[in-house]
Amino acid sequence: MSRWSAETLRIALAPGEAALLRTRGTPTSRVLAAGERDAASLLPLLDEALADPDWHGRRVEVVLSQHFVRHVLTPPPDKALSRAEERALAGASLRNIYGDEALQWNVQVLSQPPQHGLVGAAMDASFIQQLDALLARHGFREVMIRPLASVAAQHLPGKFAGWWALAEPGWLTLFGSANGIWHHLGGQPVGDDWVDALPDLIEREALSAPQTLPSAVWIQAVGTGPIPKPAAGDWQILPHDPDTRGALALAGI
Known part of the structure; x- marks a missing residue:
């Protein structure tokens, strides 16, 4: 690998683990393990790994585990809004759910058409600022x-749909989606038996959806092994790679 690369470096951050991946040419990867599961504990590991000139480049894409993200579907704004x-x-909408933490x-x-809600994805602002500054330093x-x-x-x-x-x-x-519009979303911790629990979970979620959604279910597993x-x-x-686990699977998606 050259000491400076024009290709995009992919970094994935998951609870207790970070992964670095380059896929062009000879695939190169590195997995870093942390003793804690919070996002901030990954920053010192990432800082140390990126000190290696082999990982240097101009472009980087960071994929954050859904563990570190909170989603919300807002009420319909009923008019076009600025960003x-x-x-x-x-x-x-996030504050209505999570309080001042948001x-x-x-x-x-x-964005979605004004007659439908917006999809929001929230991440800890302090962590994002620290991560952005770390990447700039490198x-x-x-x-x-x-x-x-x-x-x-x-x-x-x-x-x-x-x-x-x-x-x-x-x-x-x-x-949950229909006609190109997201109508429902949710997230929760699960155990290894999540596939067995999925039919009942979808049935419960469907009851709270604002409209009846198609019954088809698309399962996308990332780093969970065979399902x-x-x-x-x-x-x-x-399609997924059942042999790649954890943060490395997130980096390779």
Whole structure:
């Protein structure tokens, strides 16, 4: 590997683990383990790893585990909003759920038509600032920090409609969509038996969705190992590598 690379470095951060990955040419990766599960504990490990000139470059994309992200679907604004107004609406919706803690979060927004709610993704603002500064110190000039869901959604079929279950070790994010619009979302910690629990979970979530959604379910597993397809129902399992686990799977998605 050259001491400075023009290709994008992919970094993934998950509870207790970080992974660095370059995929062009000869694939090169490194996994870093932390003793704690909070996001901040990964920064010293990342700082040390990036001191190696072999990882230097101009562009970096950071994928954050859904463990570190909180989503919200806002009420419909019923009119077109500026980007600042969209972030303000998403922030207010997060505060209604999480209280003043949400004031400390950085919010990204996915726009939808005004008659539908906006999708907000929130991450700890202090952590994002520290991460951004760390990457700048190591020479990265083009930095993108994205939730796993934002990256994984690119693998959904073009006319996706139904339920999307995004699973990673210890966490499940569930999105409901119809006619190109996100109508429902949620996330929760799960155990290793999450596949068995998924039908009941979707049934419960469907009861609180604002409209009836298609029954098809697309399962996207990232770093969980092999997954069995549920015996009944309209289930589709998106391609995944069952042999790659943890943060390295997030980096490679």
